[in-house]
Amino acid sequence: xxxxxGELCGRKLKVPRGDAVRPTQDRVREALFSxxxxxxxxxxxxxxxxxxxxxxxxxxxxxxxxxxWVEKEPRNLALLKENVAALAPGQGEIxxxxxxxxxxGPGRGRQADIVFADPPYVVGRExxxxxxxxxxxxxxxxxxxxxxxxxxxxxxxxxxxxDWELLRDRIYGHTRLAVxxxxxxxxxxxxx
Numbered sequence: 001x002x003x004x005x006g007e008l009c010g011r012k013l014k015v016p017r018g019d020a021v022r023p024t025q026d027r028v029r030e031a032l033f034s035x036x037x038x039x040x041x042x043x044x045x046x047x048x049x050x051x052x053x054x055x056x057x058x059x060x061x062x063x064x065x066x067x068x069w070v071e072k073e074p075r076n077l078a079l080l081k082e083n084v085a086a087l088a089p090g091q092g093e094i095x096x097x098x099x100x101x102x103x104x105g106p107g108r109g110r111q112a113d114i115v116f117a118d119p120p121y122v123v124g125r126e127x128x129x130x131x132x133x134x135x136x137x138x139x140x141x142x143x144x145x146x147x148x149x150x151x152x153x154x155x156x157x158x159x160x161x162x163d164w165e166l167l168r169d170r171i172y173g174h175t176r177l178a179v180x181x182x183x184x185x186x187x188x189x190x191x192x
Contacts, residue, residue, distance in 0.1 A: 005030065006061030008060070008061035011061075015051075016079055025172075025173070028177065036149075037062075043063075043112075044066050044068075044110065044111070045113065046115045047068065047069045048116065048118075048119070048132075049071065049099060049119045051076055055116050060088045061087075064114075068095060068110070068112075069092065070099055071095075072097055077094070081094060099117075103132075103135040103141050109139070111146075112146060113147065114146065114148075115146070115147070116151070117150055117151070130161045144182055148179075148181075154173070154174045154175060158176070163182065167179045
């Protein structure tokens with residue numbers, strides 16, 4: 001795996017062995033950052049379920065002002081730290097924490113510009129992204145007008161979620177990317 005664009009283009013990433021982590025493939029990251037090309041420079045970017053850190057490092061390479069990687073699995077954390085130290089030393093923040101707990105605690109009030117989530121695929125039982133998107137709003141982790149990207153299996157459908165506009169819904173091989181924009185003023189604040 002390599003960084004696909006920006007100042008770190010071509011630099012190699014270490015990835016965990018086995019099937020426990022599915023790093024976002026190079027061509028999917030290229031497609032994602034083609035979609036986000038105008039909003040990544042100078043953005044505050046959060047990479048949830050970070051795994052190897054590839055997506056957050058790609059954002060950093062393409063000009064994100066700051067990146068936060070959130071990963072709860074200790075075995076992935078060592079590799080994530082190694083990748084960040086090699087490619088973005090002293091940049092960003094790495095949190096070893098369960099995602100919902102981080103969103104309600106240290107992530108609260110971050111007002112990020114972009115949040116990316118690629119949770120582990122659970123065979124036969126997939127939780128929706130609506131709850132996660134609700135936590136982003138309730139804890140002001142994402143600023144109004146900010147972008148949320150959900151990576152999921154191709155067969156899964158992008159959800160309609162109140163207060164969010166689905167901007168893009170694209171399939172790349174076996175991967176679906178759903179790109180949402182948080183409406184400027186959530187429904188709860190409009191009195192609805």
